[in-house]
Amino acid sequence: MNGAMNLPNKIWIFIDHFQARALPASWETLGAAKFLANALNSSITALVFGAQVDELVQEAFAYGADEVLLADDPVLADYRPEPYAALFSRLAREACPEVILFPTTTRGRELAAMSAVDLKTGVLPDANSLEVQGNQVVVIRPLYAGKVFSRLVCKSRPQIITVGRRAFAPPDFDKSRSGTPRRIDAGILESDISTKVIRLIPAESSASLVDAAVIVSGGRGISNNPRLTPPPGLDEKGAEIWRAQQGFQMLAGLAQVLNGAVGASRAAVDGGYIPYPHQVGQTGKIVSPDLYIACGISGAIQHQAGMRNSKMIIAINQDPEAPIFKLARFGVVGDLYQVVPTLTEAFRKKLGK
Amino acid sequence: MKIIVCAKQVPDSAARVTVENGQVTWHDAPLVINPWDEYAVEAALVQKESQGGDVIAISIGSESAKEALKHALAMGCSEAVLVSDPALNAFDHQFTARILAAAIQKIGEADLVVMGRQAIDDDMGITTAQVARLLGWPALTLISLISSIDPIARKIQVERATEEGRQVVESPLPAVISVVKDIGEPRYPSFMGIRKAQKALIPTWSLADLGLTPEEPVVTWLEALNPTQRKVINEMITGSSLQEIAERLVDKILAEGAL
Numbered sequence: 001m002n003g004a005m006n007l008p009n010k011i012w013i014f015i016d017h018f019q020a021r022a023l024p025a026s027w028e029t030l031g032a033a034k035f036l037a038n039a040l041n042s043s044i045t046a047l048v049f050g051a052q053v054d055e056l057v058q059e060a061f062a063y064g065a066d067e068v069l070l071a072d073d074p075v076l077a078d079y080r081p082e083p084y085a086a087l088f089s090r091l092a093r094e095a096c097p098e099v100i101l102f103p104t105t106t107r108g109r110e111l112a113a114m115s116a117v118d119l120k121t122g123v124l125p126d127a128n129s130l131e132v133q134g135n136q137v138v139v140i141r142p143l144y145a146g147k148v149f150s151r152l153v154c155k156s157r158p159q160i161i162t163v164g165r166r167a168f169a170p171p172d173f174d175k176s177r178s179g180t181p182r183r184i185d186a187g188i189l190e191s192d193i194s195t196k197v198i199r200l201i202p203a204e205s206s207a208s209l210v211d212a213a214v215i216v217s218g219g220r221g222i223s224n225n226p227r228l229t230p231p232p233g234l235d236e237k238g239a240e241i242w243r244a245q246q247g248f249q250m251l252a253g254l255a256q257v258l259n260g261a262v263g264a265s266r267a268a269v270d271g272g273y274i275p276y277p278h279q280v281g282q283t284g285k286i287v288s289p290d291l292y293i294a295c296g297i298s299g300a301i302q303h304q305a306g307m308r309n310s311k312m313i314i315a316i317n318q319d320p321e322a323p324i325f326k327l328a329r330f331g332v333v334g335d336l337y338q339v340v341p342t343l344t345e346a347f348r349k350k351l352g353k
Numbered sequence: 354m355k356i357i358v359c360a361k362q363v364p365d366s367a368a369r370v371t372v373e374n375g376q377v378t379w380h381d382a383p384l385v386i387n388p389w390d391e392y393a394v395e396a397a398l399v400q401k402e403s404q405g406g407d408v409i410a411i412s413i414g415s416e417s418a419k420e421a422l423k424h425a426l427a428m429g430c431s432e433a434v435l436v437s438d439p440a441l442n443a444f445d446h447q448f449t450a451r452i453l454a455a456a457i458q459k460i461g462e463a464d465l466v467v468m469g470r471q472a473i474d475d476d477m478g479i480t481t482a483q484v485a486r487l488l489g490w491p492a493l494t495l496i497s498l499i500s501s502i503d504p505i506a507r508k509i510q511v512e513r514a515t516e517e518g519r520q521v522v523e524s525p526l527p528a529v530i531s532v533v534k535d536i537g538e539p540r541y542p543s544f545m546g547i548r549k550a551q552k553a554l555i556p557t558w559s560l561a562d563l564g565l566t567p568e569e570p571v572v573t574w575l576e577a578l579n580p581t582q583r584k585v586i587n588e589m590i591t592g593s594s595l596q597e598i599a600e601r602l603v604d605k606i607l608a609e610g611a612l
Contacts, residue, residue: 113479117486122572147370151575195524203518291611312611346599
């Protein structure tokens with residue numbers, strides 16, 4: 001089992017998953033929980049809600065949870081915020097944890113918000129980093145899409161925090177750690193829940209921008225390849241979109257070699273070149289990959305706000321004066337339609353793919 | 354249909370935002386209606402046009418926040434209300450949600466409350482869920498499409514943008530929803546709309562009007578910080594051929610351990 005069970009269980013973490021597959025953010029959040037557990041001399045309790053989610057319980061132990069509360073009930077098969085929040089708040093009221101961590105996911109954010117209402121406390125979303133001062137957790141979080149940051153505390157208890165994507169590394173997976181969950185009766189009837197999930201229309205691309213270690217992004221410049229001849233019958237706008245889509249396919253090729261995801265600037269999304277879920281920036285996704293390759297992106301302030309925390313930025317642009325070059329560790333001035341395929345081939349060779 | 358839209362006034366998304374002497378400043382950038390809330394207004398107006406009814410915009414802020422409400426009126430909202438109170442100099446999101454919930458109840462008989470996914474100033478993204486929870490209504494966040502609304506049967510069907518794809522959800526009304534960009538481009542205010550908005554009377558409600566008393570914030574700021582200045586050494590990669598440039602770039606990326 002584990003040696004931490006004699007410590008108080010002051011830290012709770014909600015494991016977000018879809019059909020028993022945890023989102024990577026859940027284990028990153030467990031990494032944050034381990035940091036707090038050390039500082040607060042506490043053990044970690046993980047909460048797993050769902051239907052047929054036994055395998056997640058063992059994963060949670062292996063990643064470092066000391067205790068797992070499991071509510072396994074068909075009524076919890078489809079995630080809905082109301083019953084999940086009601087159950088979560090009921091358990092938190094009984095156990096009075098000091099700190100509750102949620103991964104910053106769609107579900108995690110709204111459950112944190114609702115539990116804070118139920119428990120009459122505050123919520124601090126998108127923690128980039130955490131500090132501990134006595135019994136108080138200090139959260140550093142971005143504002144204005146990361147143009148500035150704030151250090152915040154929640155004076156009431158529990159302190160509810162959502163942990164930003166890629167802000168903490170997941171703990172090592174230790175197969176030798178295992179345990180028995182404490183089973184919780186959900187105590188919820190389907191007839192008590194007013195909302196119904198009809199179906200899911202699956203996302204076309206599986207690579208999640210916010211979780212990606214490598215992102216290859218395209219901007220307005222992606223539609224400017226004069227060497228491509230669009231199929232007949234397209235008007236000017238149609239031809240522009242067609243050219244841009246060929247360009248994004250080329251970027252997808254590079255992303256694939258690097259196990260990365262494809263991003264876009266707002267200009268590219270507004271131009272109709274690529275769907276909105278790919279947009280990086282102030283009104284899109286805020287990303288912090290290890291490597292961000294900006295192709296044909298000039299670097300408007302709104303775009304910079306969404307990607308400036310990337311560990312390494314590469315810029316490929318025809319305009320040597322483009323502001324993006326100021327953020328870039330390495331830059332190439334040139335035609336992206338020539339540079340990107342050559343770069344893809346060079347990576348393929350070097351990485352043996 | 355009676356639809357309420359919540360709108361916040363924020364610095365323009367192109368604003369340079371920095372911390373000076375411990376205070377966040379957006380320099381001389383204009384204050385505008387939160388871009389996400391424009392999508393919320395658009396979504397509400399589309400429903401009003403197909404179902405009939407009224408769209409009422411509410412905001413919390415100082416007198417200047419009326420400009421954001423005027424933009425909503427110019428787009429086509431029927432009425433607007435500002436919640437403003439001298440006691441509101443420091444308040445947290447828990448109180449924001451309580452104010453909005455109280456204002457929604459004071460307006461009364463709402464079928465639907467629409468918000469943008471988040472405000473681009475503090476990027477919290479929790480208000481929709483909190484207001485819904487306080488009202489005891491379903492929260493439908495991050496909606497990319499309102500598939501149908503039946504005001505008689507009091508039902509709404511929507512598509513939510515989640516990590517795994519679009520989740521189709523059916524819910525009773527009233528409900529509190531937040532919308533994402535896919536809901537549809539916000540319309541530009543018409544000339545007539547702008548003139549009408551200029552003349553509109555926007556009532557101001559105080560906390561007392563809502564039956565609320567000021568509360569000590571539980572979430573408090575210790576300080577605001579500029580991002581740590583990362584020293585990026587810019588290096589342009591050149592070479593005699595494309596292939597040479599690409600190979601140099603790959604070697605340098607790998608040498609610095611970026612992969």
